[in-house]
Amino acid sequence: MAVISTAGLARTFETRHGPVHAVHGIDLTVPAGEILGFLGPNGAGKTTTLRMLTTLLAPTGGAATVAGHDLVRDPRGVRRATGYVAQSGGVDPTVSVREELTTQGRLYGLTRSQSTARAEELADRLDLTGLLDRRCAALSGGQRRRLDIAMGLTHRPAVLFLDEPTTGLDPGSRADLWDTVRRVRAQWGTTVFLTTHYLDEADALADRLVVVDQGRIVAEGTPAALKTRYAGSPDASLHDAFLAITGRAATPPDAAPVAV
Amino acid sequence: MTTFVSDTALVFGRYARQTLRSRTQILFGALMPLLYLLFYGPLLTGVPLAPHGGSWQVLVPGLLLQLGLFGAAFSGFGLLIEKQHGVVERMRVTPVSRLALLLGRVLRDAALLVFQAALVVLVALAMGLRAPLLGILIGFGFVAAMTVSLASLSYALAMRVATPQTFAPLVNAVNLPAMLLSGLLLPMSLAPGWLNALSHLMPLRYLVDAVRAAFVGDYDGTAMRYGVLVTAALLVASVTTGTHLFRKAGA
Numbered sequence: 001m002a003v004i005s006t007a008g009l010a011r012t013f014e015t016r017h018g019p020v021h022a023v024h025g026i027d028l029t030v031p032a033g034e035i036l037g038f039l040g041p042n043g044a045g046k047t048t049t050l051r052m053l054t055t056l057l058a059p060t061g062g063a064a065t066v067a068g069h070d071l072v073r074d075p076r077g078v079r080r081a082t083g084y085v086a087q088s089g090g091v092d093p094t095v096s097v098r099e100e101l102t103t104q105g106r107l108y109g110l111t112r113s114q115s116t117a118r119a120e121e122l123a124d125r126l127d128l129t130g131l132l133d134r135r136c137a138a139l140s141g142g143q144r145r146r147l148d149i150a151m152g153l154t155h156r157p158a159v160l161f162l163d164e165p166t167t168g169l170d171p172g173s174r175a176d177l178w179d180t181v182r183r184v185r186a187q188w189g190t191t192v193f194l195t196t197h198y199l200d201e202a203d204a205l206a207d208r209l210v211v212v213d214q215g216r217i218v219a220e221g222t223p224a225a226l227k228t229r230y231a232g233s234p235d236a237s238l239h240d241a242f243l244a245i246t247g248r249a250a251t252p253p254d255a256a257p258v259a260v
Numbered sequence: 261m262t263t264f265v266s267d268t269a270l271v272f273g274r275y276a277r278q279t280l281r282s283r284t285q286i287l288f289g290a291l292m293p294l295l296y297l298l299f300y301g302p303l304l305t306g307v308p309l310a311p312h313g314g315s316w317q318v319l320v321p322g323l324l325l326q327l328g329l330f331g332a333a334f335s336g337f338g339l340l341i342e343k344q345h346g347v348v349e350r351m352r353v354t355p356v357s358r359l360a361l362l363l364g365r366v367l368r369d370a371a372l373l374v375f376q377a378a379l380v381v382l383v384a385l386a387m388g389l390r391a392p393l394l395g396i397l398i399g400f401g402f403v404a405a406m407t408v409s410l411a412s413l414s415y416a417l418a419m420r421v422a423t424p425q426t427f428a429p430l431v432n433a434v435n436l437p438a439m440l441l442s443g444l445l446l447p448m449s450l451a452p453g454w455l456n457a458l459s460h461l462m463p464l465r466y467l468v469d470a471v472r473a474a475f476v477g478d479y480d481g482t483a484m485r486y487g488v489l490v491t492a493a494l495l496v497a498s499v500t501t502g503t504h505l506f507r508k509a510g511a
Contacts, residue, residue, distance in 0.1 A: 055352075055353060076355045079354060080355045086346045089346050091345065091347070104354075107351065107354040107356050108354055108355065
């Protein structure tokens, strides 16, 4: 059953120099429980699509249903059923981990006791137990990322959106985070929609990849299928396939820009 | 409706706890009006500023609204910092109503500024202020209402601009003329005709006149009526603007 389905989802920005078509029309179906990697070069429309699917940005065309709720008519329903972890996270460094987790649960409508219990459970499952009473500023990069993911899961969403989840992490923490994402799906059956610049991440983590370029979907399939089709063999590198699809390398930026 | 109230309370609680963690912030905000009380107030004690009441009854209402003006107008700073940490987006993807996201914050600001206003009045009483209790309470009401309006606009501005470097000059560009044209420090009745006329275009002037009227026990004169009307209009316009920007925000 599809948890996300979009038809012609589009966004045009009006600028001084005329309209800019950031996303031309995305047709996408994501089945329940899938880990979907959403790939594309810079400026391809990844972030704009993600911001529409998470209700942060209103579409200017097309339609979408997320977890059974119409994106335009019922944004609140979509918000209730989804979690979103932005690239910059979303915790206040001066607040304790426990307080952020319980406040987050309550913002999603949990009662005080439910959100307290859920904070303990998430801390247990995501290896944050000893850190609950620390201030968020005291966490390491990898711990912060696990907390960000826990923040996105307080209300047991059907879908978890992750925007560039491992940008800025060291290789060890990246591998840990991949493992965390797999565990989340295994434990709760959560559908995961993630954008990434890293082809190794997409290859290792995603069941299926959707490649966007210039606001359109230009390829989709399992990593092995894309490699076979565009680079000649399932053992080829995803990098070669990506080059063949977009004509550009998916080089991650050195310093990740903080979304403001 | 009950969800709306509990959501607002939840957001209020989060920011109230942050404020309570920082005692210096609570006391520092009251510093400017206290300095005016100590070093400026005594200059005016013999000066006939108004037909009714003494100089403290003219000065203290001005200081209370000055406190509200500067305190509220800069409250968007906190939101700018939160934006950089991604906290604002994180809250905008929750099902909480956009109005609750705004109101929870501005009510914290109003509570803080009314507390600081009470400190100022206590010191003013020691310095020689005499005013009816009801009038002082009405004054606090105006401080709270003004804070809710101006803080809403300040958050709305903070949603639109990217950095403190753009935010601060814009706020100052509004605040200084607002302070000078509303007769916060000396009543506009002393002004030449053209300045007095100009000051009637500044909404804050009506609030200052109303609180000064309240401090001399004049609760149903023209000044109070205009003050209430202008405050109500400001509240509706600014809370609507603020909520709207929390709803759409920047791309």
